[in-house]
Amino acid sequence: EAQVTQNPRYLITVTGKKLTVTCSQNMNHEYMSWYRQDPGLGLRQIYYSMNVEVTDKGDVPEGYKVSRKEKRNFPLILESPSPNQTSLYFCASRQGPSPLHFGNGTRLTVT
């Protein structure tokens, strides 16, 4: 089944403790992206990648890192999480001018 898989689905952590949210797609898509969703603000892009070893900042990249060492994986790294990074995170992928395929989301709480 074609899908985008994110893990974990839920994560509660403390300020400053490094964490990684994984994202993997099995559709051989070149484009992958991370979004955060907050009430009233919609979907805001954090980082995106057009292909392996190519990453670019989105609209809200501060406090986040990404890497794209393999085509299928695009992990999101928070090296020193803060409470304002509490949010719902979505990974997405697509190929060419086509719709995004979203993962099931990761709800992160930073205390």
Next chain:
Amino acid sequence: GENVEQHPSTLSVQEGDSAVIKCTYSDSASNYFPWYKQELGKRPQLIIDIRSNVGEKKDQRIAVTLNKTAKHFSLHITETQPEDSAVYFCAASTSGGSYIPTFGRGTSLIVHP
């Protein structure tokens, strides 16, 4: 860069009524306009999309219209049902921008039985 405005932020209708959600965009080069539906606790999923070479597209009870001159596009849902209750997002993108979408802030549609 592209800016997408979406209205209304909340829309409440009675079952069987029609619902219309409107989006405007700023970049006249935008040429791909998808709409996503996000049910409570779930991921956004594409429900319909339109490209700039057509003015309207229908899929059963859902239709999207595009006015390139005015730079706005709309989602129309007829004969609404309770299962249409969700948050709807519009987006705009352009080939020159590698089709990276800019999203509207979303519309929460509530369909009352």
